[in-house]
Amino acid sequence: MRQNTERRAALLDAAIEVLAREGSRGLTLRAVDKEAAVPTGTASNYFAHRGDMLTQVMRRTRERLTPDEAAVAERMSAPRTLALEVELMHDVVDRMRADRSSYLAMMELRLEATRRPELYEELTGFLRDEFNGLIAYHNEIGMPGDDMGVALLYLAMTGLLVDEMTLPDILRAPYDVDRLIAAMVPRVFGDSVPDADE
Structure with a gap:
C-alpha cells in the first residue's frame, strides 16, 4: 500500500464527500478516484479493500471533527x-x-x-x-x-x-x-x- 500521507488524506476526504452525498452504496474505489480527481486505480493503491477504506474514513471523520x-x-x-x-x-x-x-x-x-x-x-x-x-x-x-x-x-x-x-x-x-x-x-x-x- 502507498504511504503518501497527503494523497491518502485527499482520498479519504473524497471518500467522505462521496459517502455523505451518495451513501454507502455509492462509495466505490472508482467513485473516490473521480471525486479526488486522480487517475482511475489510485484509491486501490491506498486501500486494500472497501472495508479498509471504511475503517480509515471513520478515523478521518474524527480527525476532521x-x-x-x-x-x-x-x-x-x-x-x-x-x-x-x-x-x-x-x-x-x-x-x-x-x-x-x-x-x-x-x-x-x-x-x-x-x-x-x-x-x-x-x-x-x-x-x-x-x-x-x-x-x-x-x-x-x-x-x-x-x-x-x-x-x-x-x-x-x-x-x-x-x-x-x-x-x-x-x-x-x-x-x-x-x-x-x-x-x-x-x-x-x-x-x-x-x-x-x-
Missing part, C-alpha cells in the same frame, strides 16, 4: 459552570455544521455497520472509547455534574444532531437548537448543580 486545541484551551479558561457546558454544546453543533459531510459520512458508517460485522466491531470499539473519553475528560477538567449526566447529555445531543444535520426544519421556534441546548444542560445535570453566579 476534532476541535482545534488552541480554541479548546481558550474556551476552557472560563469557570467550570453550566453556562460553559452550554457553550461547549453550541461548539459541538457549530463544528458539525461546519463539516456536515463528515457528520453525514459517520451516520452512513453507522448504518453500514449494521450490515458488516467487521465494521460493527471496529466502529463500536472506536465510539465506545470516544464516549468513555468524554466522560473521563469531563471529570478531569472539573465540569459540574456526574457521569450519568454526561451520558444523558451525550444521548440528548446525539438526537439533536441527527435532526439538525439531516432534517433541520424539524427544529424551529420555539424548539430551535439554541433554546433546546440552553434548556437541556441544566435539566440533564439538575438544578442542584450550582452555577458560578449563584
Whole structure:
C-alpha cells in the first residue's frame, strides 16, 4: 500500500464527500478516484479493500471533527459552570455544521455497520472509547455534574444532531437548537448543580 500521507488524506476526504452525498452504496474505489480527481486505480493503491477504506474514513471523520486545541484551551479558561457546558454544546453543533459531510459520512458508517460485522466491531470499539473519553475528560477538567449526566447529555445531543444535520426544519421556534441546548444542560445535570453566579 502507498504511504503518501497527503494523497491518502485527499482520498479519504473524497471518500467522505462521496459517502455523505451518495451513501454507502455509492462509495466505490472508482467513485473516490473521480471525486479526488486522480487517475482511475489510485484509491486501490491506498486501500486494500472497501472495508479498509471504511475503517480509515471513520478515523478521518474524527480527525476532521476534532476541535482545534488552541480554541479548546481558550474556551476552557472560563469557570467550570453550566453556562460553559452550554457553550461547549453550541461548539459541538457549530463544528458539525461546519463539516456536515463528515457528520453525514459517520451516520452512513453507522448504518453500514449494521450490515458488516467487521465494521460493527471496529466502529463500536472506536465510539465506545470516544464516549468513555468524554466522560473521563469531563471529570478531569472539573465540569459540574456526574457521569450519568454526561451520558444523558451525550444521548440528548446525539438526537439533536441527527435532526439538525439531516432534517433541520424539524427544529424551529420555539424548539430551535439554541433554546433546546440552553434548556437541556441544566435539566440533564439538575438544578442542584450550582452555577458560578449563584
